[in-house]
Amino acid sequence: MVKNMTISTEVYGKDLNYLKRMNRVAILNILRSMGPLSKTQLAQMSNLNNNTILNIIDYFIKKDIVVSVGLRRTDAGRKKIHFRINENFGYSIGIDLGASHISVIIINLEGKIILEKTYNYRFGLNSSILLEKIISLTQNIISQSEIDENKILGIGFSAPGFFDNRSGIWKQAVNINEWKSIPIRKILQNQFTKDIYLQDSSRSMALSEFWYGKGKKYNNLIFIDIGDGIGMGIIINQALYEGYGQKSGEIGHLSVEENGRRCNCNKYGCLETVASGKSIVNIVQEKIRSGYKSKILDLVNNHIDAITPIDIVEAAGLNDNLAIEVLQNAGNKIGKAISHVINLFNPELIVIGGQLSQAGKYLIDPIHKAVNQYSLSELLQDVTITLSSTGPLSAARGAATITINDKIFSL
Numbered sequence: 001m002v003k004n005m006t007i008s009t010e011v012y013g014k015d016l017n018y019l020k021r022m023n024r025v026a027i028l029n030i031l032r033s034m035g036p037l038s039k040t041q042l043a044q045m046s047n048l049n050n051n052t053i054l055n056i057i058d059y060f061i062k063k064d065i066v067v068s069v070g071l072r073r074t075d076a077g078r079k080k081i082h083f084r085i086n087e088n089f090g091y092s093i094g095i096d097l098g099a100s101h102i103s104v105i106i107i108n109l110e111g112k113i114i115l116e117k118t119y120n121y122r123f124g125l126n127s128s129i130l131l132e133k134i135i136s137l138t139q140n141i142i143s144q145s146e147i148d149e150n151k152i153l154g155i156g157f158s159a160p161g162f163f164d165n166r167s168g169i170w171k172q173a174v175n176i177n178e179w180k181s182i183p184i185r186k187i188l189q190n191q192f193t194k195d196i197y198l199q200d201s202s203r204s205m206a207l208s209e210f211w212y213g214k215g216k217k218y219n220n221l222i223f224i225d226i227g228d229g230i231g232m233g234i235i236i237n238q239a240l241y242e243g244y245g246q247k248s249g250e251i252g253h254l255s256v257e258e259n260g261r262r263c264n265c266n267k268y269g270c271l272e273t274v275a276s277g278k279s280i281v282n283i284v285q286e287k288i289r290s291g292y293k294s295k296i297l298d299l300v301n302n303h304i305d306a307i308t309p310i311d312i313v314e315a316a317g318l319n320d321n322l323a324i325e326v327l328q329n330a331g332n333k334i335g336k337a338i339s340h341v342i343n344l345f346n347p348e349l350i351v352i353g354g355q356l357s358q359a360g361k362y363l364i365d366p367i368h369k370a371v372n373q374y375s376l377s378e379l380l381q382d383v384t385i386t387l388s389s390t391g392p393l394s395a396a397r398g399a400a401t402i403t404i405n406d407k408i409f410s411l
Contacts, residue, residue, distance in 0.1 A: 021411055023048060023052060024411055027042055027060075029409055030046060032110070032211075035085060036084040037083060039054060039081075039083075042057075061083075066084070066086060067084060068081055085109050087112065088108060089408075090407065090408065091108055091147050091151055092153050092404050092407075093138060093155040093403075094107065094155075094399035095156065095158065095399060096201060096204070097134065097173065097179070098160070098201065099160070100228070101120050102118065103116065103393055103395070104396065105393055107404070115144060116141075116396070117137050118392075119133050121133075124177045125177065126178050127182060130176075138191075142192075154197060154407065155403065156196075156198075156204070156399030156401070157185075157188065158198075158395045159173040159176065160173055160174045160175060161179075161200065163246065167185075168196065170184045170198070174229055195407075200246070200249070202225040202231025202395075203233040203249060204394070204396075205225050205353055205395050206232075207233065207401055208390045208401060209221065209351050209389075209394065211398075213389045214351055214386055218348045218349045221235045222234055222349070222350045223350075224251065224341075224350065224354075227277055228278045228355075229252050229272050230272050230334070232251040252276065253267065255267070256271045256275075257269035257333075261273040261279070271334065274329065274333050275329075275333045277354075277356050280309060283326055285307060287322060296320060299315060313358050330366075331362070331365065331366030332366045332367075333370075334363070335370025336374050338370075338385075339370060339375040346379050346382060346383075348382065348383065349386070350384070350385045353388030354388075355392075364387070
């Protein structure tokens with residue numbers, strides 16, 4: 001759990017401006033995660049003296065980043081003036097491009113979603129049409145929100161796969177047809193004249209869970225994103241870990257089956273080949289074509305090609321043997337992969353999210369069983385495993401949060 005945020009009084013390199021900046025950042029983030037709070041509470045949580053807190057709060061009030069919420073009763077029973085982040089100081093747009101959807105949202109400084117739009121599409125839509133939809137959805141959300149565009153701090157863009165943050169080019173979006181070498185930052189900057197931030201969707205979801213979900217009170221967490229593919233976001237000491245080339249978290253490409261199916265990464269036996277949404281659909285379709293009986297067919301009116309992961313989840317809820325078998329096998333493989341993560345990272349919290357997390361006990365029970373079987377017991381007792389609470393707009397919200405963090409909470 002998050003402990004009192006101790007701020008060192010040592011002046012690094014005798015740079016008083018640096019120390020002042022770090023103190024301001026710390027107070028802002030305490031208010032963000034725990035506010036409204038009084039000056040006394042802020043002093044206790046930060047280990048800063050009352051005069052320093054007074055100066056910091058006065059500074060932020062003059063900037064209009066922090067506002068008073070009036071007198072409130074403290075834990076000690078006394079009434080004191082409390083302060084919180086000014087949620088209307090600025091706004092951020094988050095764009096999430098998935099294998100079958102585009103979601104665009106606008107959030108305020110506290111992360112509240114002001115407006116959202118989602119466009120669902122069939123797999124295979126070419127990149128030029130996807131770009132048109134991304135731009136039109138973003139234009140619509142800006143227009144309909146009626147927010148002063150000068151208050152929009154920036155735009156965060158999220159998709160699965162790899163990107164080059166220096167050039168602003170999205171190299172490849174896994175499971176999204178034709179999305180390769182797209183100069184997405186330049187395209188969005190030319191259209192909206194805002195700062196553009198890029199991030200992988202699983203890492204965006206991890207950030208969303210850390211800021212707004214079940215990870216809010218933790219310093220370290222792992223987010224497992226089980227959707228069309230399988231990704232992982234890592235929070236270490238309250239910071240998003242991206243890796244040297246911003247390619248961290250490729251848990252979906254851990255090898256879990258010798259001589260297994262070929263993965264879209266051109267390797268064989270990856271976790272994604274047996275446990276991702278796309279793969280379980282392929283497995284179910286193959287089994288039905290080979291003669292397996294299943295209620296899944298009834299759900300799609302006998303159109304095998306129309307089967308989706310949600311159909312399989314729904315059929316499992318109807319006690320369909322094939323659906324349960326496929327989901328349990330996926331859960332077992334995911335659990336084994338998670339045990340490696342536990343043994344490597346020793347996290348406080350693992351959050352499971354993404355579309356397939358809706359499978360509930362049919363996926364989660366075998367995950368827990370495999371985790372218990374393969375994790376070191378000393379590390380297992382340190383970790384809590386739970387389902388995400390941030391919902392289907394998690395990646396878009398996380399992407400929008402990157403802008404807010406960079407512009408406000410990192411100063």
